[in-house]
Every structure is written in structure tokens, then in C-alpha cells.
Amino acid sequence: MNFLKDPWPFWLSGLIIGIQMPLMYYFFNNGPGTSSGSANLLKLIIPKSKLKWLNTERVNPVFNRNFYFIIGIILGGFISKSLSGDFKFTFDTGLFSQNVSFSFIVQLFWYFLGGTIIAIGARFADGCTSGNSIHGMSTLQPSGFVASMGFMFSAVVITWLMHFTILKGVM
């Protein structure tokens, strides 16, 4: 297996992600802030916003740990794809865009809507998959388990709905 080029087995990614949680606390006494970091990006775009969510201590200053973490995630994805030689800038999402009969504009709107729903859900639930599922469950917090159950439950329902409607039964 070529470590840098090929996809990794699940246990390797799981091991690396899992070990990062205690290491973050060991070095910086903080957990991950993936969905929180997106607020920093928004604050950069609209710095004068009066919105309460964009004026909490989490995004002040903008260039805080969450900002560097999320920039790192984006860089990491770029590095990963560059190493495997299949980096390209595209709106093609594979199985989805090849099977739905939506026009390009509707697909963009679909993704925008999905992203908005993710962001609203993540703020409501006080975290996303990294904050609630990985961090929350590995520190044995009841909220992490409850939120993760919520993620999985509605994702299964919506996926099957999509499967039988817009994706026309494709596996």
C-alpha cells in the first residue's frame, strides 16, 4: 500500500482522528472546533455583522484556534487529493450529480440548502460530527451520544427518501 497515494483503511483514519482528541487537550487544553470554525470564515466575510452568533467570544478574535483548525482541514483535503493525483476543481459530486435529473442551478441550490441545514443543526446541537460524535462520545458525554443518535437517525431516513425519489433506486 502506498501510504500517500492510496485511500487509507478505516482503522488508520479512525486511529489518527481518535488519538488527536486527547492530544489536543494535552497540548492546548481544548477540543476540536470544526463547525465553530465556519463561523470564523463567515465573520471574515462580514466583519461588521451585528448578529449575536458572530459576536461571541468564540469568534473574537477571528484568527483563533478554530480558524487555524478549519484552514488546516481545507489544506489537509487539498494535500490528500494532490498526493493521490486526483485533485480537481469541480461541481461534480459523483453518484449524486450523475443520477439526479436536476439542472446545475438546482443542484447548487440543493447543496446550498443542505449546507445551511447542516450549519443550523450544528449550532443547535452544539457541535457537528467531530464535536459531538468523536469528541463528545470519546469523553463519554451523554449529549454526544444523543446528538449522534439524532444525526444517524435523520440521515438514514433522508437517505432512504432520496434513494426512492430523486436518486431512483441507485445503490
Add this chain to the structure above:
Amino acid sequence: MRRLGWLIFGIIFGMSLSKVEATKFEKIYRLFLFKDFTLMGVIVTAVIVGIIGFYLLSLMGNKTIDNKEIIIDYSPLRWQHIIGGLIFGTGWAMTGS
């Protein structure tokens, strides 16, 4: 130093997700159709490793590298976790990300 540290944590985190193809629509879609459990394996492995890691930290006196008490970011259970979880999962399935 802290900034560089978080940047490196982010790069490793992003690479791990990308390398296991968690960023592919198909992967998320097939996970929730119960056809491909790779990503479930990632989460389960990460949580088990995380639990062991936090246990080891507590054995070492629950101290950071500069000898401060570790304070876990605790989110007390509220009804918002269920509602938010259900909303988040909807978007998760829609975008497969």
C-alpha cells in the same frame, strides 16, 4: 506556536477524512443505505482510541504539557441536542459531506 499547532491538527484531520473518502457523496449515501460501513468503522475506531487516550491522560494526572489541569469542553445534555442532531443529519444526507 499554538496557531501552527492547530493548523497541523487541522491538516492531519482533513487528510484523514479525505484519505478514507469521507468527503465522497457516495460513501455517506451508501453508509446510510447500510451498504458500506467504512465510515462507521472510522467513527467507532476514533471513539475507542479517544476513550483510551483520555483514560491514559487521566492516569497521567489529567495535566497538559505545561502542567495545567485539563478541562474537558463539556456540553450539558439539553433538548437542543436531539433537535439539532435531527436537523444536522438531514443536511448530512442531502449533501453527503
